[in-house]
Amino acid sequence: MGFVAMVYQVLADIVVFVHFLWILFLIFGAFWGVRNKKVKLVHISGLVFAVTIQVFSWYCPLTHLEAWLRSKQDATSSYTGSFIAHYAEKIVYIELPSSLIFILTVFLIGITSWLYLKRRPQR
DSSP: OOHHHHHHHHHHHHHHHHHHHHHHHHHHHHHHHTTOHHHHHHHHHHHHHHHHHHHTTOOOHHHHHHHHHHHTSOTTOSOOSOHHHHHHHHHHTOOOOHHHHHHHHHHHHHHHHHHHHSOOOOO
């Protein structure tokens, strides 16, 4: 594998890792967002975007970026990713029906809404 192909591979692996972190943020970000208004805004915007791409059957821009970077790698390479990216990809690109992913997203939005809207005791 040449140097340029290796650079594309590393960049693609970084994109997969960032994608994984983004998913974790969407799942658990409300716990941070209840204490920080800027995080809350980013979190809610991310959830709205997640529902939007599911409703319109779009792909996440990070998926497109990773696919483009992988296409720039050496096609003759037998192993196309790092150990960490291999397992992160299993989580990021989980094999579930799109309807189930949509239901889980709506469920996540419900929990997030409850966390953001519930009253906190005054100090």
